[in-house]
Amino acid sequence: MSTTNSILLIEDNEDDVFLMKRALKGAGITNQLRVLEDGQRAIDYFSGLGEFADRDQYPIPAIVFLDLKLPIKMGLDVLAWIRAREEFASLVVVVLTSSNESSDVKRAYGLGANSYVVKPPTADQLLDLAKAFKWYWLEFNRFDRVTL
């Protein structure tokens, strides 16, 4: 049983992963960051299947950044899966996507997203986001630690 304040980024785009990591680093966020490239692996991760059985190695994160457009399983499917599990009810999931479609926004909140953020186009804006994120989520927000 392992709870950390690690951050899990579920994102398939390497560029976005790079720029995100750079922005987080730029904002001074030092929390452990793990990246999963597709929706299925995300579900496997939370299920603790296969290699993810080791929670020391793969702990339940404090915050999940979830892209919507993902290979194998889409982001909203992953969200739905998470919210269907009682143990992950209080897990903070922030949707981070390039979609500005109001339908996506509506559906994400409907499935229990804690926040919906459109990926900003410039690096500066992304840094601003990371800073705001750190300031709000990591300094003020209180988590209900998920225990497994």
Place this chain on the structure above:
Amino acid sequence: MLLDENEEGLLRSVALQNARAVLLARERAEKETVEAKQRVTRILESITDGFYALDKEWHFTYLNRKGEEILSPLRRSRDDLMGKSFWEEFPAFLGTDIEKNYRRAFREQATVEFETYFQPLDQWFEFHIYSAPDGLSVYFRDATERRRSLESLRISEGRLRAMFNQAAVGMAIASLDGHLEQLNLRFSQFLGYSSEELLGKSFLEVTHPEDLEKTGEKVRKLISAEIEDYTLEKRYQRKNGEIVWGMTSVTLLKDQQGRPEKFVGIIEDITTRKHAEAAVREGAERLQLALSAGHLGDWSWNAATDLLTLGPEACRAFVLPKSSVVSWSALREQFHPDDRQRDLAAVAEALAKKSDYASEYRIQRDQSVVWIASRGRGVYSADGAIKGMIGVVQNVTGQKEAEKTRSRLASVVESSDDSIISTGLDTVIMTWNKGAERMFGYTAAEVIGKSVAILIPPDSEDEEPKILQRLLNGERIDHYETLRARNDGTLLNVSLTVSPIYDSANNIVGVSKISRDITDRKRAEEALKDERRILELLNDTGKAIASQLDLRNLVQTVTDASTALTGAKFGAFFYNVANEQGESLMLYTLSGASREAFENFGQPRATAIFSPTFKGEAPVRSEDITKDPRYGQTEPHFGMPKGHLPVKSYLAVPVVSRSGAVIGGLFFGHPEPAKFTERAERLIVGVAAQAAIAIDNARLYDGAQREIAERKRVEEALREAQDQLRRHADKLEEQVAERTARLRETIQELEAFSYSVSHDMRSPLRAMQGYSDALLEDYKSKLDEPGQDYLKRIRRAASRMDLLIQDVLAYSRVAKGEIALEKVKIENVIHDVIQNYPALQADQALITVHSPLPPVLGHEAYLTQIVSNFLNNAVKFVSPGTKPRVDVRATIQGDMVRVSFEDNGIGIAPEHQAQIFQIFGRVYSEKQFEGTGIGLAIAKKAAERMGGFVGVVSELGRGSQFFVLLKRAL
């Protein structure tokens, strides 16, 4: 038999009664006075019989003088015998009838009578012994003489028997119970039995059953002595069953004491007489029947008694009991007072003149007065003296009434307008009334006695005998219509009623004929019938014509009908149609003649006769066309062609169309002259007019038919075209559906596309921008000025690309999304937009919203697109150095709201105004004015989606006014 004894018996019984009286007297005398006794004795002394009395010891107490005398031969005196015993004095009587009877009389205290022969005196004595308790009284007399005569009678009896047996009448003696004991030959012959068979039979056995009762009645009366004898006419049944009539006289034979002993009957055969009587009676009955049938009553008057004997019918006539006998004067009392004297006079006259009596008088019967007619004829003796009168009466009230009626009827007959005549069976006219005189023109004097045949037209000679025969067969001939001839030879239609005339015996003796002149009625009827026929024909024709649209049939119908109407032998319709050569065409219809009959003559040409018709002039009607001056004027035939049906009567009527053109003519012919009346002409003119209309109609119909056919063809083509169109449309629809499906597919693809655009296309842009930024930040020192500028250009291009993508996505969202319109306060939208864009802030631009703006029906996001585009454009397209100014106003235009955005910008040339609303439609280069060129297209699309539209009013260099028309919210 022994008939003379009756008288003697009578005397004797008188004597006996006397003796009884004497005895009583004596008893009284003994009781009362000696004198009375002596008187009795004197009586006894005076009687002619011997008498003595004995006491109960048989001693003589008295003997009269006659007795002494009778007994004198025995030399016994009265004095000797007195007190002496009878038996001692006359011992010879002992043991004889005398002793026996004396003792019986005394013992039984009865009266005993007997005769006995008294030997000592050689005499017969007759004794009457009257017994009394103290003795006997005995009368006796010498019966010798009587006995002797009896003997002599007995001797003659044989002779009588012979007479009995041979009598011409039947005789029989029967016991009281009816059994025949003696009968003679005639009797047995009468009954058809032998004597032996009859003896022992009862006479009742041979009596006819129906006469048994009355015979029995008579017999009973005879025996009970109610009658002495009877005579009956009665029937007997003979052995062979035959019935014979016998006049039967029966007396009762009595014994000495007067007691009935036998029946003695004498029967005379009266069968013949009876039959004769029956015949007479039958005759009389028949007479009565005849009288009765004729309601005749018979009467006879006896002059000697002045009594009238009335027969049954006569009684009925006078309401008197049956078989009344009244005096004439009594009968006359019933007469009406006014009629009595006249009747009396009639009787007197008949008697005086020895003529028949005839009288009629009234009698009151019940409530009515009855007329009686009486006729009589005197009956006179050989010397001419009146013995009486026989006659008949009859109730003649009916006749009297009939007479009155008859006289009334006679006046009716005489005054009748009808001819009323009568003839005998020999057809000879007997009566002839005024009506007949008027009707037939003969006076009564002229025709009475002549045969009725003078009234009968020659060709109906056999009519009269036939009628007569039918009448004799008991038929009644009522309202029989026939023809009769007047004296001037003119014929009359008469309605005849023929009735038989009967005599009183109900034989037909003649006929009465009532004729009524129905000539006028007949004529009227004929006219009416004719009229009806014509009307029917006209009606039929009218109907036929109106219903015919086939020209050929129509013309045939007209021809047939009009031929019938005119009574023509044949009729024809000829068309007035000429071909190019000017010849009439062979178009016609015929009626009443075969086509062959006309085939060879060709079409009638415009001869003098025909031309008026073909020219549509007046009808031509001729009683004899061959006598018409126009006839026979034309070559080559100069009249009718050879073989033409003979025509004398001629009628031709033109058939003229509405337009005035002569369609043709109706022609009629008849071989006899003067067949066509003016009326027929008028009728045909009418029919021709009708026919013309019908022919016009038929032609119109033909035209219409052709038109209809044409229209049908057109309609057909139209339908074909429509079908094609429909097929086309169907195909189109198919295509549309197909395309719609494809489109939907496309839209879905497009959605997926735009979705992927918004995600995937922006990712590389973000990467370009992100890496550019990272390069500029992380490697700034290693890049020279141009290198940094390149990176900045890459970042700017990526940024523009992102804007483009966002606008395209916005446009596609506006174009495809389903929206619901709602009331929106456009003012709020404007203020929100102004707030969201730095370029619209008051320091950058002067935007004036002229409140209030009316609310609109719209979609907030779309309105935001429009407003932001309009405002951003307004502040963007200004001349350099000019502070943008925008005035926002709204006006209500009907149910729309016009919201305008007027700027002080550079303006748009009219030729470019349409272009700017197209996607990527730009007027200025991006270099001059930034923008994707999609904004106004989005605004236009958004306005359209909300049921409105956008537009611009602008002049180059003079600013622009963009506006949007939106639905007004109420």
